[in-house]
Amino acid sequence: MKKLYFALLLIVALFLAACSMDAPGSEKSDSKKESTGSKGDYKIGLSVSTLNNPFFVTLSDGAEAKADELGATVTVVDAQDNASKQASDVEDLIQQGVDLIIINPVDSQAVVSSVESANAANIPVVTVDRSSEGGEVVAHIASDNVAGGELAGEYLLELAGEGAAVVELEGIAGSSAARDRGQGFNNVADGKLDVVAKQTANFNRAEGLTVMENILQSNPxxxxxxxxxxxxxxGALEAIEAAGKDIIVIGFDATDDAVKSVENGKLAGTIAQKPEQIGEKAMEAAIKALNGEEVEASIPVDLELIKK
Structure with a gap:
């Protein structure tokens, strides 16, 4: 009888112990993280238009360094200036279940479908340098590209003089950066400079060389x-030097190579838009958004004219 009594007590004790444990799906097990205090709390995807451009390498480095500081992990993917590859990259990030995606669009219109896919998966999106023309974006971090184009136009006007024949080398058609920088430049150039040629070189040094060679033949x-x-x-500067000409060239981004060229008296100037800060601010905005904090829809980064 005593054996039966103790057996019943053991069964009751086991039952009570089991009831005291949190069941799967209980409030405790489903509670969300309240902070990013430990490494890897948030997984963030970063889709960059190209890592073949030093500007975007610096932007990416800034984002990764800030993520490490804030306790997040980052997966960086390189679209290689291909809008279709970027769409595939973003879809992969969505399938990986990242908490947020930062996108530097190859093409501002083409990226809309990727932003909308992330929206449908309830994954917040932040854009950097170039904007998306659709979909829901938590924040956009960039310099004022229109103001930067105006700054470049004013400096070119100052150096070349009113009525001078000049050339505009355009970025990737469809990108907001190319559109806005061109708009700013032409705000100044219209009626004051003679823009004899406008041609895209897709933000690429080799194409800049080739396009400039062709332009020089018809506009010496x-x-x-x-x-x-x-x-x-x-790239344009290489073509100009090979042709033995002395032509004022102004760029945009203030990459290390460009700043050295300015210091050496080759490039006349470049517009600095501080890519490291863009990456840092993007990551800060991402973590704030994931923590449920208020984030400004547009976060500017200061511009500066670099000249000798």
């Missing part, structure tokens, strides 16, 4: 060039 008397980024500006 140009006095100045504004390129929408430093890579194209440096």
């Amino acid at each position: 008397d140009i006095k100045g060039v504004f390129a929408h980024n430093d890579e194209m500006a440096l």
Whole structure:
């Protein structure tokens, strides 16, 4: 009888112990993290238009360093200036279940479907440098590209003089950066400079060289060039030097190569938009959004004209 009594007591004790444990799906097990205090609390995807451009390498480095400081992990993917690859990269990040995606669009219109896919998966999106023309974006971090284009136009006007024949090397068609920098430049150039040629070189140094070679053949008397980024500006400078000409060239981004060229008296100037800060501010905005804090929809980064 005593054996039966003790057996019943043991069964009751086991039952009570089991009831005291949290069941799967209980309030405790489903509670969300309240902070990012430990490494890897948030997983963030960063889709970059190209890591073949020093500007975006610096932007990516800034984002990764800030993520490490804030206790998040980052997966960086390189779209290689291909909008279709970027769409595939973003879809992969969605499938991986990242908490937020930061996108530097190849094309501002083409990226809309990727932003909308992330929206449908309830994954917040932050854009950097170039904006998305649709979908829901938590924040956009960039310099004022229109103001930067105006700054470049004013400096070219100052150096070349009113009425001078100049060239505009445009970035990737469809990107907000190319559109806005061009708009700013032409705000100044219209009626004051003679823009004899406008041609895209897709933000690429090699294309900048080739396009400039072709332009020089049909416009040998140009006095100045504004390129929408430093890579194209440096490519154009190579073509100009090979032709034995002295032409004012102004770029945009203030990459290390461009700043050295300015210091050496080759490039006339470049517009600095501080890519490291863009990456840092993007990551700060991402963590704030994930923590449920208020984030400004547009976060500007200061511009500066770099000249000798």
